[in-house]
Amino acid sequence: MKQDHFDAIVVGSGATGGFAAKELTERGLKVLVLEAGGPLPEEKFEQALKAQFASIGSWARIKAGINGQHKQALTSFFTPEKSFLFVNDREHPYQSPQDSYLWLRGKQVGGRFLAWGRVALRMSDHTFKFKSHEGTGFDWPISYADIAPYYEKVERFLGVVGNDDGIAYCPSGAYARPAGLSNAEQAFKAKVEARWPDCKVMAWRYVRKEATPVDEQRNRTTTPLQAAAATGNLTLRSNSPVERVNTDPRTGRATGVTYIDKFSGARHEAKGNVVVLCASTIETLRLMLNSSGEKHPNGLGNSSGLLGRYFMDQMLTLSLGSAPGFKGGQLVDGTSPADNHGGIYIPRFQNLKRPGAGGFAGGFNLQGIIGRPMVPQHMDSIVGLTGHGEMLPHADNRVTLAGRRDRLGVPIPSVGIRMRDNEWKLLRNQVDTQKALMREAGLRTDFLISPLGIDPDSPFLPNAKWHERLLFRLAYKRSVAVGAAIHECGGARMGEDPKTSVLNAMNQLWDAPNVFVTDSSCFVTNGTCGPTLTTMALTVRACEHIASEYGHSANLRAA
Numbered sequence: 001m002k003q004d005h006f007d008a009i010v011v012g013s014g015a016t017g018g019f020a021a022k023e024l025t026e027r028g029l030k031v032l033v034l035e036a037g038g039p040l041p042e043e044k045f046e047q048a049l050k051a052q053f054a055s056i057g058s059w060a061r062i063k064a065g066i067n068g069q070h071k072q073a074l075t076s077f078f079t080p081e082k083s084f085l086f087v088n089d090r091e092h093p094y095q096s097p098q099d100s101y102l103w104l105r106g107k108q109v110g111g112r113f114l115a116w117g118r119v120a121l122r123m124s125d126h127t128f129k130f131k132s133h134e135g136t137g138f139d140w141p142i143s144y145a146d147i148a149p150y151y152e153k154v155e156r157f158l159g160v161v162g163n164d165d166g167i168a169y170c171p172s173g174a175y176a177r178p179a180g181l182s183n184a185e186q187a188f189k190a191k192v193e194a195r196w197p198d199c200k201v202m203a204w205r206y207v208r209k210e211a212t213p214v215d216e217q218r219n220r221t222t223t224p225l226q227a228a229a230a231t232g233n234l235t236l237r238s239n240s241p242v243e244r245v246n247t248d249p250r251t252g253r254a255t256g257v258t259y260i261d262k263f264s265g266a267r268h269e270a271k272g273n274v275v276v277l278c279a280s281t282i283e284t285l286r287l288m289l290n291s292s293g294e295k296h297p298n299g300l301g302n303s304s305g306l307l308g309r310y311f312m313d314q315m316l317t318l319s320l321g322s323a324p325g326f327k328g329g330q331l332v333d334g335t336s337p338a339d340n341h342g343g344i345y346i347p348r349f350q351n352l353k354r355p356g357a358g359g360f361a362g363g364f365n366l367q368g369i370i371g372r373p374m375v376p377q378h379m380d381s382i383v384g385l386t387g388h389g390e391m392l393p394h395a396d397n398r399v400t401l402a403g404r405r406d407r408l409g410v411p412i413p414s415v416g417i418r419m420r421d422n423e424w425k426l427l428r429n430q431v432d433t434q435k436a437l438m439r440e441a442g443l444r445t446d447f448l449i450s451p452l453g454i455d456p457d458s459p460f461l462p463n464a465k466w467h468e469r470l471l472f473r474l475a476y477k478r479s480v481a482v483g484a485a486i487h488e489c490g491g492a493r494m495g496e497d498p499k500t501s502v503l504n505a506m507n508q509l510w511d512a513p514n515v516f517v518t519d520s521s522c523f524v525t526n527g528t529c530g531p532t533l534t535t536m537a538l539t540v541r542a543c544e545h546i547a548s549e550y551g552h553s554a555n556l557r558a559a
Contacts, residue, residue, distance in 0.1 A: 006032040006235070008546070009257055009272035011242045011287065014111020015532050016519045016539045017278035018224030019154070023543035024276075025233035032270055033234065034259050036241035036279075037107030039219035040084060040114065048081040062471070074479045075104050075486075076318060085115045094282070095402040095414040101313075102483035103282060103415065109238050110212070110222045111280065112486075113532075118207040118341065119367065120160050120533040122151050122171045126352065127527035134351070134361045137392055140524045141496045141505035144171065150537035150544075158223065161342075162205030170202075170347035170529075179203035184323070184371035184382065185344050188441045195440050198349045204342045204367070239263065243410055245275055245291040245300050247512060252295030254515045260408050274514050274546055278539065281521040285311075285399040285491040286413040288517075301492070301502050301509040308399040310493055311417055312526040314485040315364075315389035315427050319448035319458075321438050323370075323382055343369035346437075348390075348528040350429065360425040362390035365528040366434060370443075383443050387430045387450075388485050390528050391423055399491050417482055419451065427452060449476050489520035489531050507542040516542045 007029035010020045017033060024031045060080045064073035072078065072086035085106045094103055106112055126133050128140040128147075148171070155173045162179050164172040181189065181203050189201035215221045215229075228234040239262035246255045246269065256271035277284045285308050291300035299307050350363035368385035391397075402414040419427070431450050435457065438445050446462060448455035454476065461469050495501020498510035507522050509515040518539040520531045527534075 004032065004235075005256075005271040006030050007272065008032070008274040008276060009034065009270055010276045010278055011257065012036075012111060012278035012280065012283070012519070013109050013225060013236065013238075014278065014280065015113045015116065015222075016535045017111065017276075018113065018222045018228070019536050019539045020276045020278055020518065020543055021228035021234055021236075022224040023540055024546065025228045025231040027543075027547040028233065029547070030233050031228070031235070032272065033225075033228075033236045034240045034242050034257065034270070035107075035109050035111075035236065035238045036262070036283075037109065038238045038262075039109045039215075039217070039221075042214045042218045042220050044081075044084050045114075045220055048079070048085075050081070059471075061475070071102060071478075072104060074102060074475065075484065076479065082115075091407065093404070093406060093412050095404065095412060097416055099478060100481065101415040101417050102478060102481040103488075104483065104486050105280065107241075109236070110220060110225065113222050114212055114220055116207075116532060117530070118209075118211075119204050119345070119530055120155070120158070120162075120173075120207050121205055121345070121347070121529040122148075122173055123527045123529060123534050124169050124171050126169050126348070127525055130362075130525040134355045136361050138493075138524050141494050141501075146505075147534070147537050147541060150541045151533065153540050154533060154536045157227075158211045159208045160205060161208055163203055165200065165202040167200050167202070167347060169349075169352055170200075173205065175205070176208065179205065179342050181342070181344065182369075182371040185369075188344060188370055188443075191441045192346075192437050196349075198352075199346060199437070200349065201344050201346055204345050206341060209341065240268075241408065241410070242279070242287055243267070243290065243408075245277075245287065245515065247291070247293040247296060247300065249294035252293070252512050254300075254512050260410075262408075265408060274516070274550070276539075276542070276546075277515065277517045277521075278519050280519055281311075281488045281491060282399055282413050282415065284517060284519055284521045286401065286411070288492065289399075289401050290411055296511065301511045301515065303511050304499055304502060306395075306493070306500070307502055308491050309395045309397070310393040310490045310524075311397045311399050311415070311488070312391045312393055312490040312523070313417065313482050314391060314487045314526060314528070315387075315419065315423060315430070315451060315482065316480050316485040317387035317389070317427070317430055317434055317448065317450040318480060319383075319385045319434055319438070319445055319455075321383035321385070321443045321445045323443050343367060343372065350426075358426075358429055360422050360429065361392060362422070362426055363528055364389040364426065364430045364433075366437065383438065385434060385438065387434050388487065388528055388530075389423070389426050389430045391482075391526060392420070393490060393493075393525060394420065397490075415483075419482065424452075431455065449480050451477075451480055451482070453477075487520075487526065487531055489523035489526045492517050492521040493524045494522050495524070506545045507538055508545075516546065518542050
């Protein structure tokens with residue numbers, strides 16, 4: 001086995017792995033980043049940009065399924081030209097009872113940051129202090145004030161576009177330039193807010209496309225990885241999935257990792273003083289569960305027995321609609337971003353003043369586009385609106401290891417998750433609200449789907465061909481299964497007590513203090529907005545702690 005020694009080993013090169021590499025290398029640490037996939041050429045992205053938005057239930061999805069992407073092709077934004085951003089499901093299997101979970105993922109240098117929708121929203125204390133506000137669930141061991149400075153660091157580095165909308169429960173950030181709305185979105189905002197003053201319609205807050213530059217080999221990369229490489233302290237090894245974190249049998253501390261050459265199957269060992277896990281939620285849990293040792297008989301950091309438990313995702317609703325007499329959309333002069341990326345976002349407004357008033361705990365957001373060219377080509381729809389509903393943490397929603405192994409001999413993950421009564425009540429309100437807002441704005445709902453089914457009040461794809469409607473009916477349930485939101489989180493939650501959590505408030509394993517977990521597996525509750533900005537901020541915060549705890553690189557090696 002080939003051996004190397006580094007100050008820090010980072011597993012994963014996506015949003016969190018990139019920031020871990022940047023923060024640690026800029027502080028003088030020699031860092032190894034191990035990525036399971038390979039680099040992606042820029043020309044593939046250029047071809048994808050020229051492709052039309054996929055028809056729902058199209059033959060292209062069936063062909064992709066035949067070629068091994070039968071799960072990945074279920075996502076709404078799949079096209080043949082974008083298939084390179086998704087794994088082959090035959091080569092990367094997982095297990096889920098009755099196909100109850102849809103795991104959408106990619107393995108490449110840059111991770112899912114390269115396929116991310118780029119909407120970057122801060123969470124508030126309505127998420128971090130969920131139990132305090134809602135009277136149920138759990139509180140995080142941190143508050144918004146603890147993470148706010150790190151949100152700002154990430155936003156400034158990435159150049160987030162957005163506005164200060166003055167919404168307390170959706171905190172504003174540090175923005176490079178204002179975000180714009182189309183004229184149709186402005187009309188929607190005016191009508192909705194006039195009817196429901198607490199329902200605030202704002203422009204997306206999103207990361208500029210410059211955050212995914214091209215490297216010297218004409219491969220797509222990310223600005224955090226680019227910054228890390230510029231320090232001269234980064235070693236990046238692609239096509240190197242990590243099999244396990246190795247630990248000292250006496251102390252339980254991590255000594256490094258074992259990784260696999262994707263092509264030859266050869267095992268290699270890399271030694272490091274610190275290990276930072278950023279492989280994405282399910283992959284990180286899989287890795288930790290597979291990293292048993294003398295001091296970790298049930299998986300790395302699992303003395304509480306909670307590793308893999310309290311896994312969550314969000315509940316997806318998806319609708320397309322049209323507007324009678326619509327003549328086309330334009331962006332508002334002077335505020336529209338140069339890359340024409342954007343849309344409307346309605347942050348959670350349920351149960352904020354009176355928790356439980358809706359008959360359920362938590363809430364949902366709604367976001368989408370009106371009058372922008374991002375809907376299926378054969379439909380007259382000009383509106384795309386999605387909802388993301390909050391799932392409460394339940395101990396029995398969990399990730400475990402299956403008895404089956406993948407082609408490299410590593411146990412595959414098994415994802416067991418189901419919705420409870422609170423989720424079904426919230427989802428019904430989410431669907432009803434989505435329909436009501438569109439009606440108030442004078443928009444027609446062409447179809448609306450959710451785990452509840454196809455909405456019976458919609459005309460159901462009135463302009464689609466009969467075979468498209470048939471294929472859609474056959475596949476839609478799996479397209480909106482839990483997981484379709486791609487906001488999976490939890491399973492290695494943070495806390496104040498090692499008996500009731502896996503990580504401390506600095507994302508540090510209670511049982512192995514030189515291991516840090518900063519991807520979404522650390523979440524205590526999942527909120528309603530996307531997790532990516534929060535995971536990046538948590539990563540910056542944890543890496544600052546690593547540097548302060550261990551000092552300069554030379555001191556780190558001696559620790």
